[in-house]
Amino acid sequence: MRTSQRPTADLPELTPGVTLVDIDSDLGVTPVLALLLDQVLGSDGRGNWVDGTNRANTTQLRELAPADRVLDRIDVARGFTAHQHTTLLDRLAGRLDSRDQPSVVVATGLDGMYRGADVDDELTEQLFIRAIAAIARIARVHNVPVVVTRCREDDFSRPLRRAAAAHLQCRATPFGPRFEDAAGDIETLVYHTGDGWMQTTLAYWQQVLEHRARMHEATTLERAAGPVGVQ
Structure with missing residues (x-):
């Protein structure tokens, strides 16, 4: 589908610590995968995706990634029971150490x-608290962003909200996805503002990540070149 403007290349700047992202159901997991790929593009480290809803799909990662080589640095895992999921997060925390x-x-x-x-x-509550402790440990030990989502906002998920240092929301708007902080202040806008047809969500994030990949590549080249001397 056509658009009258290209998307901006802005995405939320993630800081070390646990960040909770609540996403409108219409958008699915795509915005979080965009954040995952963006972080891997901008660093030399690996990315890890642990799914707790039995919906992890590497096909979507491949479709979003601006280059296949980025996928070589992403590990995907999921547990099929509460015990498996908790054990997986415990093992991930220990392995990353x-x-x-x-x-x-x-x-x-x-x-x-x-x-x-x-x-x-x-x-069940004990296992959930243990899972939260595992992700908090990863964020603390490695001083890296840990992005989490939840299925519902209620009393059960409240401990996860308390453990998060930052809370973002990604909303579907008539112009595309919009990131905000939980207080309602705009964190990042990434949507079209023209009068053209909107792209599908997946194609939209593909374009955003292509922009981001070019930005990261330019920054890497500048660092490799080093400062230019003046005589």
């Missing part, structure tokens, strides 16, 4: 496996 510095960790639907799990409520 002895590996190269990661650039970002993304945990989508962190509360998903613990809702309606085939264990009693008290144990």
